[in-house]
Amino acid sequence: MLKWGVRIGLVLLLVLGASYLFREQIIFAVMKSQMEPANAFDVAQVPAGLDYADEDAWAALPSKKDGADFIPDQLNRQPQPSDVAVFFLHPTTYLSDAGWNAPTDDPESSEFRDDLVMRAQASAFNGCCEVYAPKYRQATLWSFMDETGSGDKARAFAFADVERAFDEFLKRIDDRPFIVAGHSQGADHVVRLLKAKITGTSLKDRMVAAYPIGFGINPSDMKEAVADIPVCDTPEQTACYVTWNSLGPNAKPFPDYIGAVCVNPLSWTTDGRSVAAEQNTGSLSVGDKVRYEAGVTGAQCQSDRLLVGDFQSDMFDDLPVNMGEDNYHLIDFSLFYGSIRKNAQDRVNAFLSAG
Template identity: 25%
Template structure:
């Protein structure tokens, strides 16, 4: 997940493919997750809760038996395929990102996650090194649009739905919302579009405009037909000059930031983070001990109540979700989290906490789906 955005490649470096052929979304292997089967979403998501005093308890994960909401997810740039665009074969990296970012939404919704021929890590690393790139972002988008069309035709049946994407996935869904959902009948049943870890443009101080004309940013937990978006940075390491996230070159717009833990008030709110026990994928450092001298943690995920808060800030640094870690050296629990993007031992400050964008507030995002579902039914 080192290079996880199409902003750098989406409009200038990605060429259209005139002989495009859609994947077969009738085929089971074209989906990482679909309801009613064993797949990437039907996994063990039990989580160890680590209190400040070092005590541990396990939170048992249970998927909803008959949820009334669907969640449609597009994953970020994770493919290690050596080609500029990925194939349609799910490898370990696709399964890992499903576990970290999406499977837990099964608490509140039926889960749909299509494969798509995304721009690979291989291509984006080459681009950052100044090498020629021939990856095709149009193919990636067309795959996502066709997968969504297949879902709407064969699965939706008028049900409320949520769109969830991170980075390249959010870029794909931003285009989908703008072209297919915005102001159309299909917007009626959309609870929200969660476009996380991507610079969604809005007019300064306004909830709608620029990226979308009829889909506003969510202003309360019971609002539907809206979008949620933010880019995460440590509060003591805001977006630097020329940051790839939190800033836009056009002064007439700014990056949208919606606080998933407090949409209406945007207080510096405790976040219900779900963090991978061993660290944030391969592009960050390995997590240290969660509890000094504590028992071994056997679950793949942890929660750390009270340790992390978040608040949207809009200042001279940009518009971003400022993450504060409230470590206490006097207690045995860890005083920090890992998730900064690291290359050759150096933190890439312009990425912020991109690797944690969804995990840092995953519980809050899941709660939002639940509250929006209630509001939709009323």
């Protein structure tokens, strides 16, 4: 009996050891089984599209009461400005395996988009600009891990919606200046917009700045594709872009983060200077309880990583999704909400003063 106990113990040790050694492959396999759509991407199977002339096609508009109107109580309330507009693209909120692209009225992803994302991210720009945020047939989360080509097609299909929404946005704002901003999948689409619609055109001269945050942006690719839209090196530079990926010291970066651009959202520079938590004017949590606190964490660009310091608050202890140890992708905006808000105002003021 003792021998069998020893044998079982050894087998369990081997299984546990193999599970540890191959934990990433195991996690990937589990995610694949839960999130990969059953069939390849087929344009004939995508959900119905939207008419962007219709207000219902937008998650946020200046003419609507929506989550992008939110202002934390700790900040001075002010009339919504009208000189500049922002075109904001929400991140992936669709995690289903039901299809490669989301219906824009899917209950769970719509609630996440219209409530949490509009308040935690899009609202950062309501201090400088009128906020326009289209709904779009976003690619499902698995599209970023897919290796069959269906994911790429789903993301390209989603961008076609974004292009149509951007064209309507331009009609609505006439000849006013604008900002383009987005997070994660939204940031991917912002970069696509810069390449397809803005670089080399008169629109570039109207663009205050671009904020494609939480996506791995390759600097060499950008220099080649959008040579007239550089990385922002100073807090008041315009016609440029800023981006970062928030990680702690123990995080393993996503593959596309390797070699990516990093702009520090506390100093708005690309150098490696460390900025202390005391200089972080405000982080925002909009879960069950809204919290806005200063001094939560500092930040430092270390090559392609925005190294986030130890948290001086428990406000982010209960994130809805664990992206991995020290991976703060979900709160790229929230950690630096106050700084983003002020920087957008500073760049708009610089742009308007120069004009």
